[in-house]
Every structure is written in C-alpha cells, then in structure tokens.
Amino acid sequence: xxxxxxxxxxxxxxxxxxxxxxRDEQRVNWHDETLWFVRSKRDKAAHSLPEWELLRETASQxxxxxxxxxxxxxxxxxxxxxxxxxxxxxxxxxxxxxxIVHSILKKHEINRMVKSKSMLTEECHLNEYxxxxxxxxxxxxxxxxxxxxxxxxxxxxxxxxxxxKKEEIGELFHTHLGxxxxxxxxxxxxxxxxxxxxxxxxxxxxxxxxxxxAVAETGEFVVCTNEGNADMGSHLADVHIASxxxxxxxxxxxxxxxxxRLLARSATxxxxxxxxxxxxxxxxxxxxxxxxxxxxxxxxxxREDFRNSLKCIRCGACMNTCPVYRRSGGHSYHNAIAGPxxxxxxxxxxxxAYADLPxxxxxxxxxxxxxPVKIDIHDQLYKWRQVLVKEGHxxxxxxxxxxxxxxxxxxxxxxxxxxxxxxxxxxYLPFVVSNKLNPWYKxxxxxxxxxxxxxxxxxxxxx
Amino acid sequence: xxxxxxILAAVRANKPDLQPLPDVIIPVREEGLIEEYRRVAEGxxxxxxxxxxxxxxxxxxxxxxxxxxxxxxxxxxFADMAEGIEAGIDPxxxxxxxxxxxxxxxxxxxxxxxxxxxxxxxxxxxxFICQHLAILINRERIxxxxxxxxxxxxxxxxxxxxFIAGPSKTADIExxxxxxxxxxxxxxxxxxx
Numbered sequence: 001x002x003x004x005x006x007x008x009x010x011x012x013x014x015x016x017x018x019x020x021x022x023r024d025e026q027r028v029n030w031h032d033e034t035l036w037f038v039r040s041k042r043d044k045a046a047h048s049l050p051e052w053e054l055l056r057e058t059a060s061q062x063x064x065x066x067x068x069x070x071x072x073x074x075x076x077x078x079x080x081x082x083x084x085x086x087x088x089x090x091x092x093x094x095x096x097x098x099x100i101v102h103s104i105l106k107k108h109e110i111n112r113m114v115k116s117k118s119m120l121t122e123e124c125h126l127n128e129y130x131x132x133x134x135x136x137x138x139x140x141x142x143x144x145x146x147x148x149x150x151x152x153x154x155x156x157x158x159x160x161x162x163x164x165k166k167e168e169i170g171e172l173f174h175t176h177l178g179x180x181x182x183x184x185x186x187x188x189x190x191x192x193x194x195x196x197x198x199x200x201x202x203x204x205x206x207x208x209x210x211x212x213x214a215v216a217e218t219g220e221f222v223v224c225t226n227e228g229n230a231d232m233g234s235h236l237a238d239v240h241i242a243s244x245x246x247x248x249x250x251x252x253x254x255x256x257x258x259x260x261r262l263l264a265r266s267a268t269x270x271x272x273x274x275x276x277x278x279x280x281x282x283x284x285x286x287x288x289x290x291x292x293x294x295x296x297x298x299x300x301x302x303r304e305d306f307r308n309s310l311k312c313i314r315c316g317a318c319m320n321t322c323p324v325y326r327r328s329g330g331h332s333y334h335n336a337i338a339g340p341x342x343x344x345x346x347x348x349x350x351x352x353a354y355a356d357l358p359x360x361x362x363x364x365x366x367x368x369x370x371x372p373v374k375i376d377i378h379d380q381l382y383k384w385r386q387v388l389v390k391e392g393h394x395x396x397x398x399x400x401x402x403x404x405x406x407x408x409x410x411x412x413x414x415x416x417x418x419x420x421x422x423x424x425x426x427x428y429l430p431f432v433v434s435n436k437l438n439p440w441y442k443x444x445x446x447x448x449x450x451x452x453x454x455x456x457x458x459x460x461x462x463x
Numbered sequence: 464x465x466x467x468x469x470i471l472a473a474v475r476a477n478k479p480d481l482q483p484l485p486d487v488i489i490p491v492r493e494e495g496l497i498e499e500y501r502r503v504a505e506g507x508x509x510x511x512x513x514x515x516x517x518x519x520x521x522x523x524x525x526x527x528x529x530x531x532x533x534x535x536x537x538x539x540x541f542a543d544m545a546e547g548i549e550a551g552i553d554p555x556x557x558x559x560x561x562x563x564x565x566x567x568x569x570x571x572x573x574x575x576x577x578x579x580x581x582x583x584x585x586x587x588x589x590x591f592i593c594q595h596l597a598i599l600i601n602r603e604r605i606x607x608x609x610x611x612x613x614x615x616x617x618x619x620x621x622x623x624x625x626f627i628a629g630p631s632k633t634a635d636i637e638x639x640x641x642x643x644x645x646x647x648x649x650x651x652x653x654x655x656x
Contacts, residue, residue, distance in 0.1 A: 143635035228646030271574035302477030
C-alpha cells in the first residue's frame with residue numbers, strides 16, 4: 001500500500017512518507033509507546049550492570065582498532081576460515097554478492113532456500129534478485145516472514161513488523177497459512193508460523209544466515225537469534241551461506257565477551273539472545289560459504305567524519321529512542337536500515353537519493369547516548385547536512401532557508417531586527433506564520449511571541 | 464584486479480591510523496551466583512532445578528514425559544530412558560524428538576546462558592529441533608559473566624558451539640512474548656551437585 005501511494009504521489013522523502021504513517025494517529029501513538037517501552041527495558045538492563053559504561057567504552061575502542069587495521073584482520077579471518085574448511089568469497093558490491101549466492105544455488109541445482117535475518121541481504125535486495133532468477137526464498141524470522149507475506153520491507157532492524165497490528169497479521173495468516181478468519185491471538189499465530197516454517201526447514205537444502213560478529217583469530221562467526229531459526233535452517237541444510245559486511249570483524253574470541261554483553265541488552269533489554277551460535281567449521285558432509293561484502297563500506301571508511309558509523313553492531317537502540325523514528329515509522333526512511341543509524345549510513349551509498357534522511361532528526365543526541373559502541377550519531381547527522389548542502393543535494397527552498405539563517409546569525413544587528421520583526425508579526429498578523437505554507441506550523445501551534453528578546457531584557461537589567 | 468584485491472587495497476588506502484586494542488579488567492562479583500542464575504533464567508522463561516544427582520533429574524523428567532514419546536540424549540547416564548544420538552546420520556531424522564537431554568560445559572549467572580559445544584550434542588540440530596530441552600550443568604561450572612566464560616573456553620578448537628539462554632521465543636507480533644518460536648517450547652536447567 002505504502003509503495004503504491006508513494007509512486008502515485010511522487011513522494012520519496014522522509015517527511016512525505018511520514019505523513020502517510022501519521023494518518024492513523026492511534027497507530028502512531030501505539031508505535032511510539034511500544035518502542036519507548038523497549039527503550040525503557042534497555043535502560044533497566046543497562047543500569048543493572050555497574051560496569052556498563054566500561055563495557056561500552058571498551059567495545060568502542062575494540063571497534064576503532066578493527067577499523068584501523070581492517071585489512072590485516074580480514075586476511076587473518078580468511079586464512080583461518082580456509083583452514084576450517086569454509087569457502088570464502090569477496091563481493092565488491094551488492095550485485096556481486098547476489099551473483100555469488102546465485103552461483104552457489106546453481107551449482108547445487110537448488111531453487112528453494114531458507115534465510116534467517118540479515119540486514120545485509122536487505123541492503124543488497126537479494127530476495128528480489130533471486131526471485132527474478134526463479135529462486136524461492138523463505139524468510140524464517142517470524143517478523144521477517146510476516147513482512148515478506150505482506151510484500152513489504154522490514155521497518156525495524158530488530159523488530160521487522162513493529163508497524164503492524166496483530167489483526168493485520170491475522171488476516172495475512174488467514175490468506176497465506178490458512179488460520180481461522182479473525183484469529184489474531186499472538187500465541188495461535190506464532191504456532192501456525194512454527195508449523196509452516198518447520199516444514200520449510202525440513203525440506204530446504206540451502207540456508208543463508210547473517211553474521212553478527214566474525215572473529216579474525218579463529219575464523220568463526222557468531223549468529224544471534226531468539227527464535228532459533230538460523231540454527232534450524234543451517235543445521236538441516238546441505239549448504240550454509242553466511243553473508244557479512246566487512247566491518248563485522250572483531251579481533252579475538254574473547255572480545256565476544258564485550259559485544260554479546262552489550263548487544264541484546266541494548267536491543268531489547270534481554271540479558272542475552274536465546275541463542276548465540278558460534279559457527280567455525282561445516283558439519284560433516286556440509287558445505288559452508290562466507291561472503292565478505294564491501295558495498296560502499298570502504299568508501300565510508302575513507303570519510304573521516306563518518307567512518308565511525310561502521311562500528312555499528314545493529315542493535316536498533318538508536319531507533320527505539322529516536323523521537324522522530326518512533327513517530328514516523330521505519331518505512332518513512334525508504335532505506336534497508338531506518339532511524340538515526342540508517343540516516344548516516346544511507347547517504348554514503350547514494351547522496352542524492354538519501355539527502356533527506358540526515359534532516360529527519362531533531363539532533364537531540366539520544367541516539368548517541370544509548371549507542372553501545374559510542375557512535376557519535378547525532379554529530380554525524382549534523383555533519384551530513386553540511387556535506388549535502390555543499391554538494392547541492394538539498395531542495396532549493398531548504399538551501400535558501402539555511403542560507404538566510406546563516407546570514408541572519410552572522411549579522412548581529414540584522415538578527416536583532418529580524419527577531420523584533422518576527423515578534424511583531426506573530427503578535428499582530430499571526431496568519432502570516434500560522435498557515436499551511438509554513439512547514440513548521442504543521443501539527444504544531446506556533447508559540448506565543450515573547451514581549452522582548454533576551455538581548456533586550458539583558459540590556460534593561462544591566463542598567 | 465579481483466574483488467578481494469580491490470577491497471583490501473581500498474581498506475589500506477582509507478583506514479585511519481592504527482588505534483591500540485584496549486586492555487581492560489572488568490570487575491567481577493563472585494557471590495550469589497546460583498541465586499542470580501536462577502533469577503535470570505526464570506525471568507526469561509526457563510525452569511531451574513537444583514539437584515543432588517542424575518537419579519533426581521530422571522525422576523523429575525519422568526514426571527513430565529511419557530516413555531512412548533521420543534527422548535534422546537548423548538549421555539550414557541540416561542541410556543535407560545533415552546536413545547543415543549548417532550553422529551553420522553541424517554539430522555532430519557530427529558524431527559519427531561520430544562525431549563533432548565544434554566550437558567552444558569559452562570553456565571553464566573549474569574544472563575543464564577549455557578555453553579553447549581558440538582561435542583556435547585553429537586548433532587548440532589539436537590538442541591533446536593526437539594520440542595523440549597533439558598540441560599545439565601555442574602554447580603561449580605557457573606561463572607559470573609561472559610568474560611569468565613570465554614576465558615574458560617579459551618582456545619578450544621570446536622566446530623560449533625552455542626550459548627543457550629531460555630526456551631526459543633519471539634515477540635514479533637505486537638511485542639507479545641510467545642515461548643516456542645522454532646526451537647524448544649521449554650527449557651529445564653538442572654544444576655547438579
């Protein structure tokens with residue numbers, strides 16, 4: 001539905017897409033409150049560990065070390081993986097990644113596969129690519145399966161169908177899985193999905209998983225799930241493919257002690273995910289592949305102001321806390337990764353297409369405060385704005401507004417005059433600002449203008 | 464130039480100056496581990512039993528499972544109530560297992576996770592494909608945090624290993640917690656000794 005309307009109205013920007021989400025006020029409120037509840041659970045989990053800040057700082061430093069020596073670690077990882085009997089592939093971009101997956105499928109004459117959660121494959125649009133080539137992919141994470149049946153992308157990296165109400169999911173399951181009409185009990189729906197996906201696990205010969213962490217020292221990779229779907233898929237399949245961005249490397253096995261302590265607590269407030277599976281070698285008779293994907297990451301590594309975004313461990317804490325994300329929904333970001341972190345990753349891939357995202361923020365800084373690896377997210381959002389304006393990727397109106405603002409702030413006398421003029425206008429001619437042409441008026445009441453500015457008050461009081 | 468060479472060259476050209484790996488010691492609490500373990504495990508839906516020995520485990524399990532149901536275990540101690548797990552056979556053949564009984568090497572009190580390496584299950588799919596899972600852990604193998612767990616694991620060269628905390632679960636539908644997503648519907652933890 002969202003996709004059609006988007007095309008129809010020519011809406012491609014965050015603000016326009018957020019308008020669509022905002023039509024249903026009750027749903028927005030529910031979305032907002034639910035994500036805030038998850039954020040509160042994160043706080044509770046974080047505050048229960050006196051060493052929390054030490055863990056964050058250490059994890060951040062480990063990631064800095066990784067980025068500063070990434071070529072060495074990648075080669076070490078490859079060497080170890082090869083010793084472990086794993087085939088290692090390198091993909092420069094999304095296209096090459098998809099081709100590698102397809103070539104493995106073709107080699108084994110497989111045209112049906114299962115896939116557990118992998119934001120990288122969303123980024124690469126793997127499902128669409130394989131569908132075009134006649135391969136059926138079943139997403140096995142419950143939330144991902146739900147959005148797949150709805151023919152929508154996930155709206156959150158950890159909670160893929162957080163934008164959906166259980167009644168809508170019930171309808172989808174009624175159509176696709178044959179549950180009773182009107183059935184919307186989460187327990188019943190989950191059981192139906194369990195039966196349906198169990199059949200998929202037992203019949204598919206190839207399983208693809210994402211990677212949460214890859215250890216250079218041992219060549220093993222760790223996959224975290226609550227449902228057990230990554231394991232059900234890979235332990236039953238003849239072929240296991242693990243796709244990972246090159247930034248997923250960590251130096252040593254013992255470093256997992258830091259990252260696994262931070263990941264689930266930051267994501268959902270759980271002390272750890274139900275399963276933290278360490279894959280080092282294929283099981284007897286199984287074939288295992290790892291695909292190392294660049295797709296713009298090395299470019300981001302070269303951007304001094306933005307390279308720290310590569311420290312991200314995909315916990316989603318920045319989304320749950322973001323006042324804009326909670327009230328605009330994940331789809332309004334029109335990118336595989338939504339929210340604050342998505343908004344600093346996306347412009348690296350395509351500045352023109354994602355020029356709106358760094359502006360979809362109040363710069364309140366809450367994202368940076370909850371980030372388990374201390375990415376300076378809100379600073380980067382601010383810096384992206386400078387870059388995007390300079391490179392000519394923002395609308396002329398926005399650019400003109402920013403120029404006018406810069407001009408005003410640089411001229412103290414004009415600033416004083418403009419402030420006074422604004423107060424007079426708002427007092428005597430409120431309709432000049434309180435109308436639809438002023439985007440700031442949308443969904444807001446304009447404030448009452450104060451009698452005098454701080455500057456005037458200060459002058460008077462100093463006397 | 465291959466993609467491998469291209470990627471490595473781009474990393475070399477773009478990476479920042481070398482930053483050192485941190486060397487930190489995280490403070491540890493050693494008291495109340497079993498109490499903490501129980502509280503955390505029960506908080507995420509596991510059942511915890513402190514038992515004196517294997518006989519007690521068998522008694523507790525016999526009360527919940529029928530002999531007609533398929534019970535598997537790689538542990539010789541359970542040979543009288545469970546069939547063994549052959550390593551080489553097709554993992555799909557375990558699709559109808561009701562209960563699997565395995566042993567964990569390490570327990571972690573901060574998050575109730577249990578370290579189960581491949582050697583302890585014979586077949587990797589066992590702790591996932593069964594409807595219910597029972598895991599035994601020796602009391603003295605429960606450590607405070609993941610950091611101690613990884614120092615115990617050290618450099619062991621396993622092919623596969625997993626930390627398991629609680630039964631399989633999901634909250635993907637409106638954040639309502641449902642136990643038994645794809646893996647076991649229940650987890651019983653027996654702290655032995």
